[in-house]
Amino acid sequence: MSDTDHTTDGAAPTADEDRALSLELDGITKEYTEDDGSTVVAVDDVSLDVYEGEFIVLVGPSGCGKTTTLRIVAGLEQPTRGSLRIGGEDVAGREPRERDIAMVFQNYALYPHKTVRGNIAFPLKIRKYPDDEIETRVQDTADLLGIGELLDRHPADLSGGQQQRVALGRAIVRDPAVFLFDEPLSNLDAKLRIQMRTELNKLHDRVGRTSVYVTHDQVEAMTLSDRVVVMNDGTVQQVARPKTVYQQPANRFVAGFIGEPPMNFFPVTTSPEGDRLRVDADGFSLVLPPEITDTVAAWDGDTDRLELGIRPEAFEDAALVERSLAAGETFPAYVAVVEPMGPNTDLALRPDNRADDEAAEFTARVANETDAAAGETIEIAVDTTEIHLFDPETGENILA
């Protein structure tokens, strides 16, 4: 989307003169009371501004509060505290039907006794649209989704992908101001999921409506969104563009959640090595480049003990690196498992001094030309400009 460039990064985007705000969540909190009287906080003080036409993806592990947040926007749940504005209007206490929003559900939630036509037409019939307009709108929507031929079938006669399209159709046909998606692709098989993902992207480009999409799948989050909202334990961890979330994760949680295979973490101690910073993990040491050294020096917290994060992609088989490597950029590692992936090869490695310790294992993604074989020890190189350092107490990313 060409508009994406306008989107500001960060948890609270500053005023954007070009685009109106479509959704404003301000301090939304949802608490439940358990049977034993204790209180569970499902959503904890979530604030988020979504711009007109933006595609926002809420992502996080199950139970992180993303679905509850979506249901609060839908009006299916009422927040315990906080305010919600849609199109500039406070919608507190308003029924879902008074909010000009549509939602696509995980299990499609089609009316089984109605035909495809009846399903797509239902929201229009409820709103008492004239028959001829319903007919045109349903046909146009069905054609847009490529299900024009299926209008007289029942949901039970359709494949999962077709049912998903009908569910989309029922949402699109009303032309609402905001679309909500609750893990809509999670019931499809892997191949169909990728296909539908691409189609959702195209559909969003064509329809151009504000969309809020909930998923636990980080690939969906990265590929579909203009901005990603990473959630954990009911709180927002980071709001940023997909690339930013990957390259500059706000904290250890985001760093570990986004990226596949996940980032490797090592507890380290730090010490000066000339004018550079040196980090010592159990089994290897790295000397960090000057920019990182300066950033760490400027950090106002305690930097003696830190958490080092290295993505598998930041490793390379030293034998395949063409430039000459300095000391502090490589270390010897024992190869436990070799997994050729095609374009590259994943290695399960252990620092050489802990070759027998399975708990010390970390993942490296190296070029597929590697000669590494299980049981050998190889020299592994680290791109030290690509490393991350986290505060071990707060998990905050020192370098972001």
Added chain:
Amino acid sequence: MAAEELGGAPHGEGVVGQLSDWVNDHIRTVLLGPSLVALFVVFIYPATMLLWLSLQNTRGIGETFEPAYNYGRIFTDPTFWNAVEKTLIYSTGSLILSVGAGLAIALALNKVLDSRVRNAYATLILISWAVPLSIVGVTWRWMFNGQLGVVNKLLIDLGILESSYSWLGNSLSAMVVVILADSWSRIPFAAVVLLAGLQSIPQEMYDAAKMDGATTLQTFRHVTLPYLRPSFFVAGLITWMFAFRAFAIPFSTTGGGPGGATETLAVYIHRFGIQLLDYGFASAVSVFLVAVTLIVATGYVYFILEQIEEIEV
């Protein structure tokens, strides 16, 4: 079937071995035999006897084989058509009342979120279903007794009635009372079946209807009712089958009276077979009753299966 074919144990030695070989070789007989014997004793033999007796003229001394005699009499006996009419009124009335009230109870129970409270209540209401039907009949007969009944006492105390009313002495009110008694004992069953149906409706469907803009009434019509259709048919069929063949409640409440006003087919069969000892004729009417029940039930089951197929996504 030999043991080897089943991939079972090799042929054994000694008495135990021979016995286990025999069991292996006749596994179908061993497994199905006992239930076939039971089926024969309690169903096939009595049913055959019933058919056989229905072909006998049992008026007068002894039995004579006259295949058309009883069946010919059925359709010319005016009290038979009265019994058919009363049976239809009785079973339809009970069906509508018990499924209707069952639905109301199920809808209310479905709003109870705590599953322990809900299940406890559903179990409690089953008590009236568990009461033997003849006890139900006797209880209702006393409740509606003209001189001593609690219903008259309450209605007079409340000022609704001026003097005692003979509930069971009037054709219309007697029918209402037996229908009430019958549905009282069947409501819990309908409620439990319908509650199970309600519980199987995915929450997502209600959410989707809300998002589509449906009101509570529209949600009931477009989500709840269509999803409940199979449960309605199951509860309805079973309620109707029992009410259509009802004997204990009308017999113990009114004895079929007054003047045949509550004489269902089963009571009619009892009158001929047991009171008048014309068991040939009673058998013929029984064959008719079973045949009608089977035909309706079979058609119904096919209908239900189609409905269920449609609802399964």
